[in-house]
Amino acid sequence: MNKLLGQENVKQRLKSSVINRNVSHACIFEGEDGSGKKTFSEAYSMAIQCEKGTGEPCMECPSCIKALSRNHPDIIHVIHERPNSIGVSEIRDQVVSDVMIKPYSSQYKIYIIAEAEKMTAEAQNALLKTLEEPPSYAVIMLLTNNILNLLPTIISRCVRFRLNPLDSGTVNRYLTEELNVDRYQAEMYTALARGNLGRAKSLIGDESFNAIKDEASRLVKNIRELKMSRLSALVKLLDKNRVAAGNFLDILLLWFRDVLMFKVTGLTDELAFKEEVSEIKSEASDYSCEGLNKAIEAVEEARKRLNANVNFEMTIQLLAFEIRSSLINDPQGKSPAVQEK
Ligand SMILES: [Zn+2]
Incomplete structure (x- = not known):
């Protein structure tokens, strides 16, 4: 557990619960996707079951070895068939009935329910019965990126571990x-x-990430000659892929922040796009702070639109036009016509 990054406070609490034999029957690991909920819950399960009981998984006792190969009979990963929901029958079969059977080889029987926010209300109510009267050996771990989707009656029975950004x-x-x-x-x-x-x-x-990054920097570099054909290619690349579109917007934001930061400070140490420093310098001299701030706002706005499920193609096209009109100072107040082809 010492090898896990950051979250010192959480690590300390987990360790001392094992050392003091004070493991709660139910806990929640909360944090955004990628914050380490799975890693922490698995390390905690290993530490609880470890035959040495030092608060850390020893990594060499039979229990730790079984857990490492995901073959531990008393660490159960609850699975679900439908991607967006965990149904009542899944909770009943894999937790509520199963927990009545004593542990196979350990003092505890641990259930890890990932994506717990996807449990239906019925599934949560079924689980609640177990949480209200758990067998002495039961430990239920709920992992969630959105605790608000859990019933208050569930939350109130769990010890909470919040994983913060590093x-x-x-x-x-x-x-x-x-x-x-x-x-x-x-x-x-x-x-x-x-x-x-x-x-x-x-x-x-992510192999597509470099393509998206190139596309984003091409869009910014060629913003004066915005071509419909290029925009269509961009939309095609990002089409309906939430992760790709999110990455694209993040890259644009980071890019404009780099240009703005260089414009204001003249320093290159903190730039994220260090390999593009000459382009960043040239854009910093071409664009005003106001224009760059407006471009950043346009990107934030596009993110809101995509989150609100506004038409994808329209959102990306509108974003490109907004970036152009923010950055390119047109004394006549007319934006240059979009070039076909
Ligand atoms: Zn061990």
Whole structure:
């Protein structure tokens, strides 16, 4: 558990609960996707079941070895069939009835319910019965990115562990030292990750990410000659892929922040797009602070529209036009005509 990054307070509480044999029957790990809920709940389960009981998984006793290969009979990962909901029958079969059977080889029987916010109201009510009168050996762990979707009666029976975003130095060090990410790349991933290690890792492993990044920087570089054909290609690339569209907007934001920061401070140390420093310098001299701020607002606005399910193609096109009209100062008050082809 010591190897897990950050969250010192949570780690301390988890460890002392194991050492003091004060493990709660129910707990909630809450935090956004990628914040480490799965990693923490699994490490905690191992620590609880570890035969040495030091508060840390020893990684070598039979229990730890079984847990590492996900073969521990008394650590149960609750699964669900439909991607967006956990039904009452799944909770009944995998938790409520199963918990009546004593642990196979350990003192505790642990259930990990990931994406607990997807439990239907019926499923939560079924689980509530178990939480109200749990067998002495039962430990139920709920992982959720949105605690508001859980019934207050469930929440009130659980100990809560909140996983907060990590500071950027921690994320950056992990990327460069543990994952051997190139220093320049690491700065960009760190900035885009906003303290979320899972997000940083998924960006690194995402092959489409570089294409999206190139597309975003091409859009900004060629904003004066905005072509409908290029916009259509962009929409096609991002089409209906929430993650890709989110990454695209994040990259644009980060880009404009870089230009604005260089314009205001003249410093390049803190730039996320260090490899594009000459382009950033030239844009900083071309664009006004006001225009850059407006472009940033346009990106934030586009994010809101996408979250509100406004038409995807229209949102991306509108965004491109808004960025152009924010950045390009037209004394006549008319924006240049969009070029076809
Ligand atoms: Zn062990």
